[in-house]
Amino acid sequence: MLLRMSTLFLRTLREDPADAEVPSHKLLVRAGYIRRVAPGIYSWLPLGKIVLENVTRVVREEMDRMGAQEVLFPALLPRDYYEATGRWTEYGDTLFRLKDRKGSDYLLGPTHEEMFTDMVKGEYSSYKDYPVTLYQIQTKYRDEARPRAGILRGREFVMKDSYSFDLDDDGLKHSYEQHREAYIRIFDRLGIDYRICFAMSGAMGGSASEEFLAPCPTGEDTFVACHNCGYAANAEAVTTSAPPAVTAEQPALEVLDTPDTPTIESLVDHVNEHFGLGITPADTLKNIVVKVRTPGSDKVETLVIGVPGDREVDFKRLEAAVAPGIPEIFEAEDFARHPGLVRGYIGPQVLASLGITYLVDPRVVTGSAWVTGANEPGKHAAHVVAGRDFQPDGTIEAAEIRAGDLCPRCAHPLSIDRGIEIGHIFQLGRKYADAAGLDALGPDGKPIRVTMGSYGVGVSRAVAVVAEQRHDALGLTWPREIAPADVHIVGTGKENQIEVATQIAEELESRGLRVLVDDRPGVSPGVKFKDSELLGLPTVLIIGRGLAQGVAELRDRATGTKEEIPLAEAVDRVLAACQA
């Protein structure tokens, strides 16, 4: 491959685009890789298209290597496939819907579980056919509430999605492990820094689930990591380690007059001042009321959640914890309907008699004593003991996570970072097979319900993530595997530098390298150097002022090292650099 900048369809921008905020967005636009056409929708210019194809190639090679077989579904799909699983309505506004000329409903596929399941059902019927894993690399459409950060979160994006079909749980585990290994190879080859995090399976249903998160300040996901034992988890999936149960005898419950103490801080101050208890916010028990709506029905359950007073309820964690239920704020009118719940002074002592479910943070262990509401305006209760004065219906992971919280596996302090989800693997189980009635006929003549795994890689997002993780003040610094070319040869000077640069470019191309040569006449050296740095090819060879002395300059874009080399050795030295 030999690209000549004199004819390459490329225009670099000197200034950041006004609508870009994150580095990958700014740089990909400035370097002429992508252009915006609508919110969350981008065109790929020649260099960007090459990078995207390179990522695609890596993903495809690794999927093929693990034995998955590539298929391709349409992006334009009829409604009925998504009707069977209820997702035509469940997916809500995120689904791009359209009608054909006859008025029939269609959609642009946001994901393809239904299609894969249906395809396997149509072709396979015997246990001898299984297991099988299929994948596709496809453009997906999601009408995101808020597309953002350029290509990082678009409404149209390229995704590799695959599905494994197995006859039993062990088979599913094996398929899952194979994917895990394939993903590790993929992201290693792409040069992405990532963590494999425990995840919630969320609305998709299913059990084991892990996310591949690329640590990045602009990331939208929060994850914790333990630097001692290697544990990592999405914030929603972190489990809280419970302290041991308290066996010591506790004083009897005591109701205290606590007027004007609407906040935890005011309560703590008041109690310490008037009753000398010496408590901290962590000794109080804060009780939050929420409504949990069951999707697709009118059923709404009232739920009270007890968390230590020094912590907020993390709504995302709460959502994950009550999934597939949808938590909603308990409004003033809801309080009006539940006179037993005294806003600001709720204590768990009365919940059982009110018939309200009470779930507590795991720190609220049996025997622990708390200062909490007394279910009367202006009154709180002290020495309220779990297991004695109230009986929780269970625990819930809804309290916020903080840096320094203890690792659930080894009890070392956890760190908190942000990351971008680039891959997600999980064991779906039989939800879609159930919906589709996907069975294999077993050796005994009886049907076996197939169990599935679902696995995704954000292909176009990976391009942005690499740009996000690998750039400097001057521009992009692609890893060789996905760079638009191996080497950028810059010819600059008023003698025959451009001719020589072109000759070397042709020689390197014939030796199997992918080459970009800057053969633009009359363009000043500064412009060429700046463009070279912006574009970010890993190796740069400059044929410039040293030509008369038979000298070229070899640069490494990422490290910034520069070396003068004899022109006669240029081809070999570039080859060596590109093969290192």
Next chain:
RNA sequence: CGGGGCGUGGCGCAGCUUGGUAGCGCGCUUGCUUUGGGAGCAAGAAGUCGCAGGUUCAAAUCCUGUCGCCCCGACCA
């Protein structure tokens, strides 16, 4: 959907308070000079000032409405 900001040549912006000739930088075209860090000089091309209505002798500027976009929060590869 809630909150904030912005719509002016291809890109980045000023002008709007106090109505009166549409301006700057980059990019683009032509010529000459320049060639190791986004060159210089000269001459050019290119704008329904988001859209609609209103006020006015006169609207980018004032008023009303409307559309769109970006950013921050609830959703996800």
